[in-house]
Amino acid sequence: MKQADIVIIGGGPAGLAAAVSAYDAGNRNILIIERDEQLGGILNQCIHNGFGLHTFKEELTGPEYAARFIKQVEEREIPCVLGSMVLDISPEKVITYTSSTEGLVQVQAKAVILAMGCRERPRGALNIPGYRPAGIFSAGTAQRLVNIEGYMPGREVVILGSGDIGLIMARRMTLEGAKVKVVAELMPYSGGLKRNIVQCLDDFGIPLKLRHTVVNIHGKERLTGVTLAEVDSHGKPIPGTEEEYSCDTLLLSCGLIPENELSRNAGVEMAPVTNGPSVNESLETNLEGVFACGNVLHVHDLVDYVSQEAAIAGRNAVAFVNGQLKHHGAGIPVSVSGGVRYTVPRTIDPENMDDTLTVRFRVGAVYQNAYIDVYFDDKRVSHIKRPVLAPGEMEKVVLRKSDLLGQNIQNIKVEVTQG
Amino acid sequence: MKTEIRELTCINCPLGCTVTVELHDGEPVKVTGNTCVRGEIYAKKEVTHPTRVVTSTIRVKGGAHPVVAVKTRTDVPKETIFRCMEAINALTVEAPVSIGDVLMEDICGTGVELVATQNCPKT
Numbered sequence: 001m002k003q004a005d006i007v008i009i010g011g012g013p014a015g016l017a018a019a020v021s022a023y024d025a026g027n028r029n030i031l032i033i034e035r036d037e038q039l040g041g042i043l044n045q046c047i048h049n050g051f052g053l054h055t056f057k058e059e060l061t062g063p064e065y066a067a068r069f070i071k072q073v074e075e076r077e078i079p080c081v082l083g084s085m086v087l088d089i090s091p092e093k094v095i096t097y098t099s100s101t102e103g104l105v106q107v108q109a110k111a112v113i114l115a116m117g118c119r120e121r122p123r124g125a126l127n128i129p130g131y132r133p134a135g136i137f138s139a140g141t142a143q144r145l146v147n148i149e150g151y152m153p154g155r156e157v158v159i160l161g162s163g164d165i166g167l168i169m170a171r172r173m174t175l176e177g178a179k180v181k182v183v184a185e186l187m188p189y190s191g192g193l194k195r196n197i198v199q200c201l202d203d204f205g206i207p208l209k210l211r212h213t214v215v216n217i218h219g220k221e222r223l224t225g226v227t228l229a230e231v232d233s234h235g236k237p238i239p240g241t242e243e244e245y246s247c248d249t250l251l252l253s254c255g256l257i258p259e260n261e262l263s264r265n266a267g268v269e270m271a272p273v274t275n276g277p278s279v280n281e282s283l284e285t286n287l288e289g290v291f292a293c294g295n296v297l298h299v300h301d302l303v304d305y306v307s308q309e310a311a312i313a314g315r316n317a318v319a320f321v322n323g324q325l326k327h328h329g330a331g332i333p334v335s336v337s338g339g340v341r342y343t344v345p346r347t348i349d350p351e352n353m354d355d356t357l358t359v360r361f362r363v364g365a366v367y368q369n370a371y372i373d374v375y376f377d378d379k380r381v382s383h384i385k386r387p388v389l390a391p392g393e394m395e396k397v398v399l400r401k402s403d404l405l406g407q408n409i410q411n412i413k414v415e416v417t418q419g
Numbered sequence: 420m421k422t423e424i425r426e427l428t429c430i431n432c433p434l435g436c437t438v439t440v441e442l443h444d445g446e447p448v449k450v451t452g453n454t455c456v457r458g459e460i461y462a463k464k465e466v467t468h469p470t471r472v473v474t475s476t477i478r479v480k481g482g483a484h485p486v487v488a489v490k491t492r493t494d495v496p497k498e499t500i501f502r503c504m505e506a507i508n509a510l511t512v513e514a515p516v517s518i519g520d521v522l523m524e525d526i527c528g529t530g531v532e533l534v535a536t537q538n539c540p541k542t
């Protein structure tokens with residue numbers, strides 16, 4: 001059986017940054033396993049600009065951002081196997097993968113970093129009976145078709161769901177000469193970034209209809225149109241509000257879910273809200289020596305944060321391999337309240353913290369003039385005013401090790417309250 | 420003097436700061452709400468002559484992929500976006516293409532280069 005100190009599953013931005021940081025922390029026995037024929041993950045199809053401004057002080061496109069990290073991996077000569085799909089991770093950290101060149105391979109790892117990214121939510125959102133004519137794609141599939149295959153899936157487009165990929169594709173297809181008629185969003189707010197509403201919809205006069213959904217699909221072989229309707233506060237279509245749109249293409253942009261079949265089978269515990277592993281301050285799962293970072297852990301909208309998070313996982317994997325990551329019991333649980341849906345991490349062992357620890361979270365609704373509060377047990381330790389908080393944007397609080405160490409704190413609470 | 424206040428979303432990075440511009444007779448005089456200097460530059464341009472970076476793909480002959488990703492090296496006037504797209508779609512290049520290759524020196528008289536943002540090796 002092959003041996004490696006640290007096996008990284010997935011060669012997207014998370015896997016790449018984890019590999020570089022593990023190498024820089026001194027480990028020389030790392031293996032990246034990537035199912036695709038190239039490194040870079042989903043960034044290869046995100047050809048628009050707006051990546052990495054905070055990491056590289058330069059505005060890059062997705063492939064350019066990926067190339068920076070691929071170069072760092074190549075410079076360090078970190079081994080990668082491409083075209084290799086991981087099929088199983090055993091609780092003893094034996095990784096089984098299959099590749100066209102090597103066949104079925106097993107690797108015994110000392111530490112594992114999960115970096116498999118996420119996938120698009122299936123069509124569940126399209127909860128309508130009847131035919132499924134050709135012309136219905138997920139937004140990510142359309143992105144791959146246009147940007148990698150060079151193939152335009154249609155000329156008249158309706159988009160359901162206002163996640164970032166849907167917004168980006170509205171602009172992309174418009175630039176390629178398609179007519180994007182409308183973006184419909186079930187919720188009263190968009191799940192995408194504000195900047196994407198401005199530069200992908202407003203710039204081209206594409207209407208965004210909030211509280212709307214597709215109630216009917218027309219066409220048998222090929223899509224010929226859809227019916228939209230307004231929904232009430234329970235998400236139910238309101239009779240009499242139906243409007244027909246002719247179109248040959250319907251894109252579904254209904255959000256992303258972490259890709260965790262492998263993790264689940266290995267016995268990794270999942271967090272209920274994120275659909276990603278439940279991790280501690282070191283980004284370690286319930287299985288000692290198994291770490292997670294990037295979109296497999298929780299869905300990120302900013303790749304810079306993915307790289308930062310992955311670097312932490314890489315360093316901690318090295319600490320684990322070196323026997324420096326000590327476990328002192330369960331750690332302090334991080335609870336949520338008010339508008340906060342989840343936090344990553346979910347437990348904190350102050351002894352294993354760096355000087356500061358970034359706790360990332362998302363809110364469940366749009367808040368204006370709200371406060372982000374942090375409590376250690378019953379004591380409020382920070383109270384930060386924020387003009388706007390929205391579900392589409394990941395938020396953070398930063399905790400200091402010196403505030404937590406030796407304080408015998410039983411609970412940390414992150415809360416968002418209306419001002 | 421006519422004073423006008425405009426609220427914009429900075430599109431330079433995913434933080435998407437809400438930026439407020441104060442205009443005197445159409446001239447931006449004060450920018451607030453931006454987290455970094457790019458926000459101020461963006462806001463001033465946006466209220467006078469808005470610009471955008473155009474990203475797309477061009478066809479590749481004999482490459483490992485049928486298309487390769489490109490961008491205008493810097494932002495171009497917003498009203499030239501569709502003309503730039505026509506020029507981009509009219510272009511085909513031969514593999515190999517490397518990241519940073521200049522594929523057009525001056526796209527549509529904007530004085531801005533079109534560069535490759537992806538590698539495309541030969542088949």
Ligand SMILES: Cc1cc2nc3c(=O)[nH]c(=O)nc-3n(C[C@H](O)[C@H](O)[C@H](O)COP(=O)(O)OP(=O)(O)OC[C@H]3O[C@@H](n4cnc5c(N)ncnc54)[C@H](O)[C@@H]3O)c2cc1C
Binds near residue numbers: 010015
């Ligand atoms: C369709 C889509 C479009 C996006 N668009 C944008 C955008 O426009 N702007 C933005 O800022 N962010 C965007 N994001 C989010 C951003 O790209 C991600 O935050 C970032 O790429 C996440 O990096 P990652 O390494 O966690 O995941 P990924 O980039 O998805 O990388 C995961 C890698 O793991 C590999 N893998 C998965 N399972 C296995 C296995 N079993 N064996 C071997 N390898 C495996 C995959 O092939 C992939 O290369 C998008 C995400 C998606 C899914």
Ligand code: SF4
Binds near residue numbers: 435436457459
């Ligand atoms: S002002 Fe700076 S930080 Fe804010 S969105 Fe613009 S570029 Fe990003």
